[in-house]
Amino acid sequence: xxxxxxxxxxxxxxxxxxxxxxxxxxxxxxxxxxxxxxxxxxxxxxxxxxxxxxxxxxxxxxxxxxxxxxxxxxxxxxxxxxxxxxxxxxxxxxxxxxxxxxxxxxxxxxxxxxxxxxxxxxxxxxxxxxxxxxxxxxxxxxxxxxxxxxxxx
Numbered sequence: 001x002x003x004x005x006x007x008x009x010x011x012x013x014x015x016x017x018x019x020x021x022x023x024x025x026x027x028x029x030x031x032x033x034x035x036x037x038x039x040x041x042x043x044x045x046x047x048x049x050x051x052x053x054x055x056x057x058x059x060x061x062x063x064x065x066x067x068x069x070x071x072x073x074x075x076x077x078x079x080x081x082x083x084x085x086x087x088x089x090x091x092x093x094x095x096x097x098x099x100x101x102x103x104x105x106x107x108x109x110x111x112x113x114x115x116x117x118x119x120x121x122x123x124x125x126x127x128x129x130x131x132x133x134x135x136x137x138x139x140x141x142x143x144x145x146x147x148x149x150x151x152x153x
Contacts, residue, residue, distance in 0.1 A: 032077040044070040080136065084129050085121035099128055 049064055084091045092099040106112060106120045 033079070036074050036076070038074070040074045040076075042072050044072040046070065048072070077140075078136075080133055081129070083125060084132070085118075085125040088117050088121065090121050090124060099132075102128060 049067065049070055050061075053060060053064060081091070090103060092103055103124050106124050107117070109120070112120045
């Protein structure tokens with residue numbers, strides 16, 4: 001994409017958020033599992049963006065010049081969870097609407113009472129936690145492949 005085509009697209013559809021609101025990832029080594037120092041979200045300068053993507057193709061550099069307001073976000077990684085329920089508390093919403101559906105069916109079952117809610121939540125955990133961990137591992141692997149693909153061009 002050249003700068004001219006971005007300008008033409010902006011004139012055709014000035015409300016096209018794809019030309020203004022996009023996200024880039026710039027990893028700096030393997031820092032997952034280490035404490036993050038600094039603000040989670042902060043303003044960034046065009047110079048920082050230019051430096052981070054200095055080795056990219058000219059088309060990407062032209063696209064970066066379209067960015068109007070830059071911000072830097074810290075990415076947070078959750079370690080593998082050993083459990084997602086404790087007593088009468090459950091974490092839901094890992095990866096899809098199935099968590100709420102499964103949990104809702106278990107809690108609405110006629111045999112579920114306030115007394116045996118922990119057992120129902122344990123059943124929920126036994127069913128959903130392995131799947132959630134599988135998806136999390138797959139997501140991490142895919143992000144590594146995507147970064148490798150971008151770096152190798």
